[in-house]
Amino acid sequence: MMHKRAYILATVLMFIGSFSLVGQSEIKDTFKLLTHDTEFEAGQNILLKFSGNSETNPLLYCTNSYGSVVIQGTNKNKILTFEMPKSIANKTGLVNWKLLTNATNLSGKFYITPKQEVITMETYLGPPSIEAGGTDYAMLVVIPTDPLDNPLQDSTQVNVKHQFLTSEYNNVVYTNYLIAYKNLYSETKSGRMLINSEALGTNSKEYTLNVLPAIPTNFKISYQQHHNYADGNQITTFTTSVIRDKYDNIVSDGTYVDVFITNKDNNILKTSGTTINGIATAKMIHPDHEDTWAVKAFIEGMAESDPLSLNFKQVITDFEVVFSDNSRTITVGPLQSFMKQMIPDGLQVKLHVYQNNTKIKTLIKSSFEGYVIFKLNEDIIPVPNDINDTFKIIIETARIEKSFENIKL
Template sequence: MKLKYTYLFFLGLILLSSFTIMKEGERDVDIKLLTAQIDYEVGSRVILKFSTSENVKPLLYCSNSYGSTLVSPTFESNTLEYTIPKNITHKIGVVNWKLLQDGVSLSGTFNINPKAEVATIETYIGPPSIEAGGTDYTMLVVVPTDSLDNPVPVNTLVNAKHQFLSLEESHNIFTNNLIAFKNIYSKKESGRMLVSSESLGTNSKEFTINISSSIPTDFSITAKRPHDYADGNQITTFSTSIIKDKQNNVVSDGTFVMFFIKNSKGNILKTTGTTIDGIATSKIIHPDYADNWVIKAFVDGMAESNDITVNYQQVIEDFNVAFSNNNRDISVGPLQSFMQQMIPDGLQVKLLIYKNNKLLETYTKTSYNGYVYFKLKPAIFENDTYNFRIETAGIEKEFNNKKLW
């Protein structure tokens, strides 16, 4: 019986000892934050210190907008020290931290603030071309950053500068939401504007804005030619006056001008040109018969010219036609111009062949040394009677009932 009680006594002691050890293992670790500072300048060294009564080294979880990391501590004299890594302290923003220790609920935040310095200036500007007149504008956007590529503090001064012709201007603007911006309006004149910016002693590079003329206004046109004969050879040149906008700026080089020509038959001819120093020119060959032209020019949808009239005199009043070789060889000429000289090579001559009032064939040739020759082959035109019509320089001649054999 004594043995039984002795066994029970020792079993009770063992259970009591186990319960005491378990309660000691579950005891909370007492850790307190010693660092009171919550604002740091970007790039500075950040150390979080904690006091502890136990020899424990829990990890510190850190997170910012760029990512998360775990930091191991150093332990000395019941003090835990966590050195925050540079990839976190070199970026501005809020950093959240939490101590990873069972039984310890300790977390907080600290701020990494930007430096009041400018190492580089990122500058954006556009559009690169605007219209003169004072209503169109380009926008300058400036992003000053520190040596660690962080945006500078809010309300950092930026000086926006621009030069145009003899005028130089500067405007103070301030950063907000990481940037500073300025709308730069055009002037009444056209030209090139130079734009730059400066912040805390750091300057941007130079940018160029082209201020082009605005919508052109109506203009006048003239015609120039070596003579007024319709020889189908010489060139008539059409020119505009200096085309300007309503601010009296010369329009940009390359402005497209279209010349419309209405002849006496109601047909429309067209030629085009582009401006150089505000003047557009275009050329067209003379007609080969007497004609009256009415010319008007347009800058499509924006401006138009006055109407001008150009008259051309007939140079060929008559021409000879000779039939030979059984009427199968036809010679047209000589074709003579206004001084009785041979017409320049290239005058168009048409031969139209009919039978029973039905057009069988049309041949077109150009003159050479004042003559044009046609040869009718027996394989195409059998021996029979045909009607012929010859057209050139606005003159028509008919030869009826010509027999081929």
């Protein structure tokens, strides 16, 4: 019963209420803006006040940089007050508002400026390494932001400080379209640049920029070897001079140097090395016969060395060949080096077999303890059909050839 009454009462009230609303709209609510400030600082408690002629409570539409909201105000003694929510009050930029009344179209705008306080120096530095010489540069972009993550107003002073070698610099730049930037040029020296920026007393963390040497200039090449005999065993080491760029900076470690060796037969041998402290080394094994090498090193596309020439002396002048076992075992040696010592293992010896002036087989073996023994197995060189057939055998090592004709196998 109570409920029923309450419902009836509520319905009647609503009915009356709706009439009263209609009535008011006919009179027309008139509101007047009382807040005349058009600029606020972000994070401030922003109140928009209107004086009206009624106790109605219309909504207020607000739109800022990111979106729009509609807020409900309070009406006390015909003073309508709206408090901007954080989503509006905290973000910089223009805010437009419209009072959603059924009558006059009251609208306006105010501007929210960033706090004059920097909490983060959002910094972007790139590229992370540049070339020495004063033409290459990296760009430091700074977005100083206030505690509410708003970029500061344009024309805010930003000090860009950097240290390089013995010098320290301070450059003043100003924010424009929300950011400040400074191009940091290299000097002629390579090294590490340390960078920092500051706005309104807040400093960024330290940023580093590597100034790498510029492209290498031409260099010299030299060689070291234990002897200049063509023993096919020792190694010659090529060493570059300290490679520098045109500002005298030693090129970066790891610069790749190719060494091209052209021998007497115009064949090219290639070796390479990478620099450490500007010096690259590359190695090459000695030839096994007399030869002359023309050597030149390159840093591809950038620099090259002076030419270099070196000679190798023949070590083997002669060798003995012994046929045994019906000429089917051929012992070559002793193969002796420059002091009559047995040549180190691994000297290549070739044996060519000719039958009726046609080469039928070539055997290649490496020397072992000064000797090479060829066994001409019947499976390899079969007994000829014609008993009178003879063979020619040529033995070749260290560019020395020995020929044996009319050999019967």
